[in-house]
Amino acid sequence: MQSREIRMTKIAFIGLGNMGGGMCANLVKAGHTVAAFDLNAEAVNAVAAKGARAAASVADAVKDADVVVSMLPAGKHVLGVYFGPDGVSSHAKRGTLLIDCSTIAVTDAREAHVQADLSGLIMVDAPVSGGVAAADAGTLTFMVGGTAKAFGKAEQVLKDMGKNIFHAGGSGNGQAAKIANNMLLGISMIGTCEAFNLAEKLGLDAETFYKISSVSSGQCWSMTSYCPAPGPVPTSPANRDYKPGFAVAMMLKDLRLAADAARAVRAEIRLGEHAESIYQSLSDKGQDGLDFSGVMKDVKGEIPRP
């Protein structure tokens, strides 16, 4: 086990939204010295109340940092924060480790790795699986892309925010693992909704079908951990009128990233594209804020056009 002195790191945390707020608080809890920045002052104040230093800018946050962690909405924010005018690369010390945990395009992540290298910085892409509850609890899964040496440097900080840390390979491979996984999740959720609806229309209630299918060959995470039919899994959003959880807008973002990446490498994803069109139609019907398992309502014809 490493000593406390080695474990304590000067960290800059940028992007303190739904996910980043809890992740930042967990780094403080683990004993790191954390300087936090977000464009939203309220988000900064919330983590300052938990022991982070409120930084006035990206420059102020990263000036003394050994490690920069970011949790931002999309690739353009990540590239802007790190390599744009007055960004991280203009103010961080050479050799600083950059850990971007946002979900962004594989191409944007690989571009960030190249730019980090040119700036004398070390980068890993480290997107997460697990939502806001896992971010708050420190139980996220991290999928990490970068060199073995960079992964080794990032691992302890990631362990302070998560439970499962995987080295997925070279630059961008963390993002590749993330979007392939979430494409499968989107597809399996739609299939699970259709199966429960079909079973019900043929005369089986949700509990009976669950008992059978959850130990038969149709079993999957979407069914046993996040069942889209109310009843069988009490913690699933289906039991609170599909309040997220993981919203339709988030799933649609990930399916678009998967489709873009698939086009770039000519991978056939017929079901992935179909899943994207189904979530797009939910979004068109004004359901961006519905949990992604709420596709069940659409399958049942319960969502009217706006």
Ligand code: NAD
């Ligand atoms: P969010 O919108 O709640 O938070 C993003 C934060 O970034 C906001 O507070 C925003 O003010 C800040 N920000 C934007 N541009 C900035 C800039 N230039 N400088 C400083 N701060 C800036 O989003 P979130 O739900 O926390 O998601 C963050 C990332 O995590 C996304 O890439 C998302 O796809 C991914 N993700 C989210 C979930 C989830 O359940 N919410 C799960 C897995 C992965």
